[in-house]
Amino acid sequence: MSHEQKLEHTLTYLHSELNRLETMAGTMASIEQEHFKKLTNYDHRELNDIAVEEKTAARQLGSMKQMCLSMAQRINELKNEWHHEESRENHNHVEIH
Amino acid sequence: MWKYIDSLMRTAINRTVDRTVLRAIRDQYTENVMEMIPATTKVGVTNLLEIAMRANQGTPLSRPLGSPIHASPWDRLFFNPVHLFRFPTQDNVQIQTAVTIGKRAKRPLTVSIPILIAGMSFGGALSKKTKIALARASSIIGTATNTGEAGLLEAERENAQLLIGQYNRGGWLNQADKYKRLDAIEIQLGQGAQGSAPQRTTAKNIGPEFREVFTLKKGEAAEIKSRLPGVHTKDDFIQLVHRLQEEAEVPVGLKICASHHLEKELQIAIEAGVDFITLDGAEGGTHGGAPTLQDDVGLPTLFAIARAADYFASKGITDEISLIATGGLVTPGQMMKALALGADCIYIGTAALMALVSEQMTKTIPFEAPTSLVVYAGKMTDQLDVTQATQNLVRYFNAVLQEMELVAISLGKTSLSDLSKTDLCTLDPFISKATGIELGYVAPEKQTAFFEEFQPEIYQSIDPVISEETRLH
Known part of the structure; x- marks a missing residue:
């Protein structure tokens, strides 16, 4: 396997894992949100503080989701640019021959 | 017995009030203490106090927390809820609050909420304990805190997951070994409550740790110049931005006091290629500053945001340069309106400090001001409970965010970044x-x-x- 192929496989792997992480972060954020709702039902100060932590965690998971999404986009852009360059090089190569 | 005392007191109070009222009516104004009422009404309580303070001190006053004037008419703006024409967001939908600052930077900065903790320096403004509480709360919430115009306080860096540092006019954070440890660099050329005026902390108010963080000699004052050292031309500034971006690889921004020259200042920042711009409106707070700089200098925050957002849109760079707004944003509604006008995120300073002190203010009143718990030169800084302060701030942020999320649901939005002027x-x-x-x-x-x-x-x-x-x- 050439160095370029290896790099492309790695990028593809990172892209799919980032998509998975994004989904996981979204799911976990929903769970945290549910916990927040349940914990605020009791009108108990300590439980309320735990609920606030859950809500904060949900927001942080939301930002993880956004970070995964933008990283996946960057990888996609990188792959597209690379493919574009590769096809241009192949085209030039064909023209020369 | 109590009945007798009660009756005696009532008689005494009645006689005193009667005599006071009669005296007020019968005495000429020149002999009458009630003269204070029209005089104070004419001049204003704050102005009267400050006239007397100036007469006593003979030097510019150092008023804490910024101008009491509400120059931005936030109360003239209302959000438009939706019901049928567009439906409100379902309540099980999590409102997205994350924001990325400096999308073009090599390492952009993503925060979980669009509210950052404003630049309030260790030493020049706040105590070490307060800075630690702010840093800890910001890490729990997933937002960033700001060094203010200071050196790098190790305790702040250790406790803050995300730290924005001010490349400042005092020169205390302007060394590569310091600014390379930041998550974003904000070149500080001015602030809402001070314009671009110089500031000075006298040596007598500088303790050993302050000296160490600011690398000052014993007996040396901490001075903030009106200009950034080494930046005297537009090209100097452009070169500085490029150098910092190259060396630190984090978002590099500019902070100024908003003014009527706004677009001209923004144009230079755009040419320099900054990743974000922080606009501090005229209502901006400070640990202490001359009342004239606070009340009579700058452009109110509301108009600064609207003009900057318009300018960015006209240049087609809205998505490229992040706009951070600050200055007198106190309520969740004001913060949210700032976002709707075009800010990507906002800084809060005064409100964060008030939330941080909140329950602990009982330690100070009635004999000391609550700020004595948090300001560096305060008498009671050692009494601040950092854990409780952190907890109060985290609760405050959550309450603010939840109120904002409720409005977003009512507007039919799924993300705070989707807010716009049409709302x-x-x-x-x-x-x-x-x-x-x-x-x-x-x-x-x-x-x-x-x-x-x-x-x-x-x-x-x-x-x-x-x-x-x-x-x-």
């Missing part, structure tokens, strides 16, 4: 014309007709001379 209406025709927010008095399709029909009347209310000229033309 607002205003009750002020001038704000409507200046900002592009529709006027709430008439239906959207009647806006143009309204302004055409009432143009002379609107001018009349500003200036009769302009009105006459408009009529003649």
Whole structure:
């Protein structure tokens, strides 16, 4: 396997894992949100503080989701640019021959 | 026995009040203490106090927390809830609050909420304990805190997951070994409560740790110059931005006091390629500053945001350069309106400090000001409970965010970054014309007709001379 192929496989792997992480972060954020709702039902100060932590965690998971999404986009852009360059090089190569 | 005392007291109070009232009525103003009432009404309580303080000190006053004048008419803006024409967001949908600052930077900065903790320096403004509490709370919430104009306080760096540092006019954070440890760099050329004026902390107010963090010699004052060391031309500034971006690889931004020269300042920042711009409106806070700088200098935050957002849109760079707004944003509604006007995120300083002190203010009142718990030179800084302060701030942020999320649901939005001017209406025709927010008095399709029909009347209310000229033309 050439160095370029290896790099492309790695990028593809990172892209799919980032998509998975994004989904996981979204799911976990929903769970945290549910916990927040349940914990605020009791009108108990300590439980309320735990609920606030859950809500904060949900927001942080939301930002993880956004970070995964933008990283996946960057990888996609990188792959597209690379493919574009590769096809241009192949085209030039064909023209020369 | 108690009945007798009660009766005695009532008689005493009655006689005293009667005599006071009669005295107030019978004495001429020149002999009458009640003269204070019209005098204070004319001058204002704050101004009266500050006149007396100036007369006593003979030097500029150092008023804490910024101007008491509310120059931005936030209360003239209202959000537009939806019901049928567009449906509100379902309540099980998590409102997205994350924001990325400096999307073009090599390492952009993503925060979980669009509210950051403003630059309030260790030493120059706040105590070490307060800085630690702010840093800890910011890490729990997933936002960033700011060094203010200071050196790098190790305890702040250790406790803050995300730290924005001010490349400052004192030069205390301007060394590569310090700014390379930051998550974003904000070149500080001014602030709402101080303009670009110099500031000075005298040596007597500087303790050993302050000296160490600021690398000052014993007996040396901490001085903030009016200009950044080494930056005297536009090109100097552009080169500085490029150098910092190259060396630190984090978002590099500019912080200024908003003014009527706004677009000219923004243009230079755009040419320099900054990743974000922080605009501090005239209502911005400070640990202490001259009242004239606070009350009479700068552009109110609301108009600064609207003008900057318009300028970015006209240049097609809205998505490239992040706009951070600050200055007098106290309520969740004001913060949210700032976002709707075009800010990507906002800084809060005064409100964060008040939330941090909140329950602990009972330690200070009635004999000391609550700020004595948090300011560096305060008498009671050792009594601040950092854990409780952190907890209070985390609770405050959550409450603010939840209120904002409720409004977002009512507007039919799924993300705070989706807020825009179309989510607002205003009750002020001038704000409507200046900002592009529709006027709430008439239906959207009647806006143009309204302004055409009432143009002379609107001018009349500003200036009769302009009105006459408009009529003649």
